[in-house]
Amino acid sequence: MNYLEMSERVVTVFRTIPMITVMGIIFALSHQSGDQLDLPEIPLLDKIGHFVLYGLLAATILFVPSCELRLSRPKTIAVVAVLLSFLYGIGDEFHQSFVPGRYVSLADIAADIGGSAVVSLLWLRYRSLKDRRGSF
Template identity: 45%
Template sequence: MIIRLLPMTLVMAIIFFLSNTPGKDLPSAINGLDKILHAIAYGTLAASCLYGIHPAARDKSSLRTGIAVVFFCFFYGMTDEFHQSFIPGRSPSWLDIAADATGAALTVLVWHGWRARGFISRRLRKTMGSC
């Protein structure tokens, strides 16, 4: 079970490492590109969280599981923005938090939709359940 949490822990560590980079060391971004990168990063975090949740709990109530994952990612995004307030050249942004939550929510919606329509096959569920 612990091994299922490794991808989530790795993604969280990468996000922390990137947010710990001083502002002067960051490349200048195309306007709005940083929000897309935030959404991708937190969508990846949401996917790794969904993978890390024990299959029995995940299958019990996929909607409740999805909501919990989005709230977890939202909370981690808030703490990440707070952390950035201590990094030279960086500042917290509510728009970044919104992009984080949007990326997580889109990932959970796609996952929930796949489950509801049967795109995640029984065989894959059995394979994931044996981990």
């Protein structure tokens, strides 16, 4: 393995740190029992939280692949970001089923998908506008 290949792998490992951090935050929040969560009584606050956190997760997943791959396969990268966010959301809901005072919610999974899809679509739109202008 030459120096360039090794440095690219090291960079890729470092690019996963934000994704792993967001996953850890989601896990820590979902591990709190129902009586530990002191959320204000704002309608749909829980769903907004899911939407925002999973949008952030998708953004960090979009950051992991190399620039070269993001430029050559943006739609594939966006689909993978939504799919991985969705799978993590399912795992998170399963995890919550074992936490006292928490329950599985399909609405939470829908909010997870929504957040990750919106961020991925915005990223694709940004990429297409950037490509039209001829700048990278």
